[in-house]
Amino acid sequence: MPTAEHTLEEILNLAAAHFKVPRAKLTPDDDFFKALKIDSLQALDLLTKLEHHFHVELPDYELQGVSDFRTLASRIQSRL
Amino acid sequence: MKNFSGQSISWDVKDGVIELALHRAPCNEIGTVTLGELEQFAAALPALQGQAHSLILHSTMKSGFCAGADLSELYYGAQKLQSQEAARGVRDFLQRIHGVMNTIDAAPLTTIAALHGVTFGGGFELALVCDLLIADKMTRFCFPELRLGLIPGFGGIPRLKRDLGNGVVRDLLLTGRSFNAAKAQQVGLVSQVVGEGEALRVARGTASQLGKFDRQTAIAAKKFIKPIPYDELKQEIDIFCDLFGKPAVQAGLKKFVESTEALSYLP
Numbered sequence: 001m002p003t004a005e006h007t008l009e010e011i012l013n014l015a016a017a018h019f020k021v022p023r024a025k026l027t028p029d030d031d032f033f034k035a036l037k038i039d040s041l042q043a044l045d046l047l048t049k050l051e052h053h054f055h056v057e058l059p060d061y062e063l064q065g066v067s068d069f070r071t072l073a074s075r076i077q078s079r080l
Numbered sequence: 081m082k083n084f085s086g087q088s089i090s091w092d093v094k095d096g097v098i099e100l101a102l103h104r105a106p107c108n109e110i111g112t113v114t115l116g117e118l119e120q121f122a123a124a125l126p127a128l129q130g131q132a133h134s135l136i137l138h139s140t141m142k143s144g145f146c147a148g149a150d151l152s153e154l155y156y157g158a159q160k161l162q163s164q165e166a167a168r169g170v171r172d173f174l175q176r177i178h179g180v181m182n183t184i185d186a187a188p189l190t191t192i193a194a195l196h197g198v199t200f201g202g203g204f205e206l207a208l209v210c211d212l213l214i215a216d217k218m219t220r221f222c223f224p225e226l227r228l229g230l231i232p233g234f235g236g237i238p239r240l241k242r243d244l245g246n247g248v249v250r251d252l253l254l255t256g257r258s259f260n261a262a263k264a265q266q267v268g269l270v271s272q273v274v275g276e277g278e279a280l281r282v283a284r285g286t287a288s289q290l291g292k293f294d295r296q297t298a299i300a301a302k303k304f305i306k307p308i309p310y311d312e313l314k315q316e317i318d319i320f321c322d323l324f325g326k327p328a329v330q331a332g333l334k335k336f337v338e339s340t341e342a343l344s345y346l347p
Contacts, residue, residue, distance in 0.1 A: 057260075
């Protein structure tokens with residue numbers, strides 16, 4: 001199983017690539033809506049990308065109140 | 081009418097395949113304009129059927145196939161009316177959209193939904209009238225209605241029950257969560273999962289294959305395997321209308337319509 005840090009790093013890399021944001025501009029505690037300049041529909045795209053990448057199911061309600069990459073990574077890590 | 085280009089939808093017939101495109105920004109929300117045009121399509125179907133063996137439904141909007149009912153129109157429309165008048169309006173809308181859905185569901189054509197992105201609520205219900213669902217891997221399915229104090233109203237539950245096990249239906253309905261195309265295929269809802277942006281191309285290829293079969297045999301097979309749950313569809317309208325009059329629904333709609341939350345689409 002990958003470490004939590006590794007999961008976080010993969011999420012940051014994937015988000016940067018998918019939304020065409022320089023990786024260096026993203027930090028673990030960033031609000032991903034603001035950092036990626038995405039709306040709720042694009043957040044669903046991110047959710048789908050993450051599910052594919054990590055081979056997990058992530059129910060939307062687990063993302064309620066989650067807006068930073070670090071917490072998002074912990075939600076995914078708990079399903080790996 | 082072989083071709084049509086409206087505000088919300090367009091259709092065309094080519095090589096025995098009717099293609100119905102949804103193209104209302106932002107994500108094909110179904111309000112009265114879309115409903116009116118869908119009714120025109122349903123009325124045109126008997127003539128179109130003579131020239132076609134298949135029907136493909138798809139969206140030209142980047143965000144997805146369809147985000148469901150136009151909740152802003154529903155909320156602000158209801159605000160202008162007395163509650164009894166609003167309830168009558170909702171029932172009328174539901175009966176009309178059910179008429180469209182039932183017509184497409186029963187059409188003597190093989191129908192294919194080519195899906196991508198958001199396929200939520202009424203959009204999911206529109207996909208469910210089709211015989212085959214082909215989804216690109218970024219498609220997400222969801223029935224978020226319970227969050228508004230409602231149940232799906234465009235025929236979703238009876239049609240989902242027709243196609244899937246009750247446990248999956250309960251999961252989708254009672255949690256309001258969305259799931260992706262791979263999961264949808266795993267539970268038996270989607271027939272093919274394809275790469276991003278490939279659903280329409282694959283649907284066209286599938287339709288081309290369907291055109292090789294004897295038409296009357298295909299019609300007989302569809303009629304045999306795909307009964308339309310008319311009684312449950314009527315019950316669904318009654319339950320929806322009963323719920324619509326409750327204060328929780330108006331509060332839920334208000335919250336959704338006025339929400340500035342980044343996660344407003346998530347249940």
